[in-house]
Amino acid sequence: MSSVRLVRPRAFLLASAALTSFAAIDLPVALAQQAREPLPPIEIAPQQSRKPARPAGREGQGARRTAARRSAPAPLPPKPVVPAATVQTPLNTNTVAESASRLGLTVREIPATLEVISAETMREQGYRTVSDVAQGAVGVTSGDNPAEPSAFSMRGFTNSQINTLYNGIKIGPQNMTSRITDTANLEAVEFLKGPASLISGEGAAGGAINFVTKQPHTGPIRNEADFSYDSLNSFRAHYGSGGSTNVQGLDYRFDISRSLLNGFADDTNTKTLDVSGQLNYRISDNLKIWGAIEYREDRGKAYWGAPLVPIAFSGSHATTGIVSGNYISNFNKTNLGPVTIDDRTFNTNYNVLDNRNVAQEVWLRGGFELKLAPDLTLKSQAYGYSAERTWFNNEVEAFNASSGLPNSNMVDRERFYVAHSQRLVGNITDLIWDANIAGFDNRMVTTLSSSYLDFVRPGAANFPDDYVSLVDPARGYYGLLTTQQQTARIDNEALSFEDRLKLTRSFALIGGLRVEHIGLDRNSTDVNGLEKANFPFSKSWAPVTGRIGYTWEAVPGLTFFSQYATGADISANNIFLLGPTQPLDLTTSRTYETGVKHLLWDNRAEWSFSAYDIQRKNVYAAAGGMQLNIAGRQESKGVELAASVRPIEALRLWGNIAYVDARYADYNFVGGSFSGNTPPNVPRIVANASASYRFFTPWPVELGIVSRHVGDRYNTDANTVTLKAYTVADVYAFVDIPRTVFNAVDQARLTFRVRNITDKRYAIWGDPFYPDQILLGAPRTYEISAAFKW
Secondary structure (H helix, E strand, O other): OOOOOOOOHHHHHHHHHHHHOOOOOEOOOOHHHHHHOOOOOOOOOOOEEOOOOOOOHHHHHHHHHHHHHHHOOOOOOOOOOOOEEOOOOOOOOOOEOOOOOOOOOEHHHOOOOEEEEEHHHHHHHOOOEHHHHHHHOOOEEEOOEOOEOOOEEEOOEEHHHEEEEEOOEEOOOHHHHOOOOEOOOEEEEEEEEOOOHHHHOOOOOOEEEEEEEOOOOOOOOEEEEEEEEEOOOOEEEEEEEEEEOOOOOEEEEEEEEEEEEEOOOOOOEEEEEEEEEEEEEEEEOOEEEEEEEEEEEEEEEOOOOEEOEEHHHHHHHEOOOOEEEEEEOOOOOOEEEEEEOEHHHOOOOOOOOOOEEEEEEEEEEEEEEEEEEOOEEEEEEEEEEEEEEEEEEEEEEEEOOOOOOOOOOOEEEEEEEEEEEEEEEEEEEEEEEEEEEOOEEEEEEEEEEEEEEEEEEEEEOOOOEEEEOOOOOOOOOOOOOOEEEEEEEEEEEEEEEEEEEEOOOOEEEEEEEEEEEEEEEEEEEOOOOOEOOOOOEEEEEOOEEEEEEEEEEEEOOEEEEEEEEEEEEEOOOOOOOOOOOOOOOEEEEEEEEEEEEEEEOOOOEEEEEEEEEEEEEEEEEEOOOOOEEEEEEEEEEEEEEEEEEEEEOOEEEEEEEEEEEEEEEOOEEOOEEOOOOOOOOOOOEEEEEEEEEEEOOOOOEEEEEEEEEEOOEEOOOOOOEEEOOEEEEEEEEEEEEOOOOOOOOOEEEEEEEEEOOOOOOOEEEOOOOOOOEEEEOOOOEEEEEEEEEO
16 A cells, blocks of 8 residues: 655654753653643633632733732742633543543543542552453453553554553553553553544554653642562552642652562562652643653562363362363363363462563653743654563463373473564644634644654574473473564654534534554564574555544533444454564554433432444454464444442442444355354453442541443353353541641541452453463452552
8 A cells, every 4th residue: 555654754853853842851741640730621611729729811910010019129020820620520530631632621521431530539449550440440351461461452452452641642562562550650551442543543442551650749748658478478669759849930849669569379479669740840830841751660470370171170179150161272272171270270370480571661751831922832742662571481281182102191381582672752732722703612633643662572483392291380491592583663743633623512522533644663683693484674654543433411500422433453362463474454443432421419410321333344363373364344332321329428339331243244265154142251241330338437447339340251263161250349447537636737548458359350351362361360369558648
């Protein structure tokens, strides 16, 4: 497919650098800051301001000068604009989320399903990682697969069909670049459902998930510290501070967190370190500059799951309620017949003793926001990202059901090594225009973005294998390693337009269009450094995606919406790994969605409902190992319902349920057909429910329970092995310690939590590339934590 480049990336970056040099480096505009400092909206719901707004422009400056002369002998420098406080609603629909729109709209004003999990919710619900956050979202599942840390599934789509964003920036396919991420430094996690390429580009056929770091605020300095420890000897610690400095107009935020999360399987753990900081400097009412830096690190010893074992072999150790079905090993091709998870393998780690999973990431972001005129604002943000990742493991655990061989009734293993060296630089510039068109309020955002990515991937040239016993395996070491190298260089340029036209005070049309260019250069060399057959090669794409929809606030607080949206992503595996003989076309996806969002009862209750129909064409799916099959079309239809209510001040109830019917169509290949089958890791039903009650005693106490149900799923497209449905529950109790106990602390809270209180054993995830093994969920654990604010 031929295409015309919109802008050469290096030329555009140089121009952007020149534009931002007088203003410092920009940071992606994230949810929390947008909520605090919104642009002039088309229509604003009533909000509470911490301070009255000051007049802008020359009249405002004159008024301030007059006031200054009356109160002080010399004029004062301009004061920073004090942001308005966002009114919290039960489902956070009054939050502004840029992962769904650049128009500065709240969740309630966007014609799409968007869920925002705030830092407060993460703290109260005990969400330690972003995978924990996903477990509480509507219709989302996650498994913390070591091959794909923070792997997600929603609305029938998984892995690289869902974009993962960091402060609104995409760094690559989720199944290549995502890592286990602690929530301590996050302000919010946003879940945008359905095709979402308008905002985040290629890869968002199933939606986008955005991680938003904590942002500076204007006002007194606030500090916080959190500590926790659990029965697996895991611990977490976090310190954060932010507010206004002694320099007029300069605000800051700093966070540092450290964790050691031990797994339930032998010799498994993940250590994380996250340091982030940001400065916002309000030079005048019309100009703000800002910059940020973040360092993230995780080091782990990985758990790759429990092998599927024949029931006939396990005998009395066979379990029920975890998996079911008949299975022929993808690795050694032996017929296991009816399979189970052997209860002797619950805590067994089959990985080699010298295994490691390591990642180090550095972010630099920054830019400016300039008000060119009362109705015209320019924002530009530049960013640089660097990452080093390594996987060094045994990754296959396949039971061998053959007879008469040395490895009969043993677990076959195979080594895998891969490393990433990734560099990404880019710029996103927005021009926001507020206008009145024929008497109708209108806002339009024009966005020009460009990035250049360099990706080097040393990998194993050999795959040593061996076998170990099912029970008490001699884990051994990795052994011989020889390497080869792959490279990918990707440039991306996009021009997008988004518009909101208010036809009446309650009815608005919202739409957008994105024209994107993607250029890929790939090479692959063998162990001797010689180029492989058909390498190097180049490919380019020019997808056009968009959205059109409406919102109608029929009565105050009750909003109906509908939308048609499109997306595009790579049809085979992901863009970093495309080979010259693989299908190089893009898939296309579209969604029809309609729903309602309702805030009522004086902001004490809120509910939302949506129904959708998604279709993705030209799909290639995993057939086990690294093989790919063509699955001409994937269809997904479903409904989602979420609600939260506080009937009395002491009692809070919330819950959500999602139903999805996802299946392949036209999925035919030599030797069979998977048409009508369900994609892996897609349950029909996902539901969450929670209740908490607060006792307003001198030492206030709150008791709560959170339960989760996940329906049956499959681990491969063949749908022969079922991961059985499960229901788990957590309970917690916390006490708020009065300030009279700790005079220097404004808020102090002690929490006791029991996770998986019934000690349920269940299958949480199945990797279709490693279908011989299943990842199990964690057993019952106890945790105590303390949080302080001052």
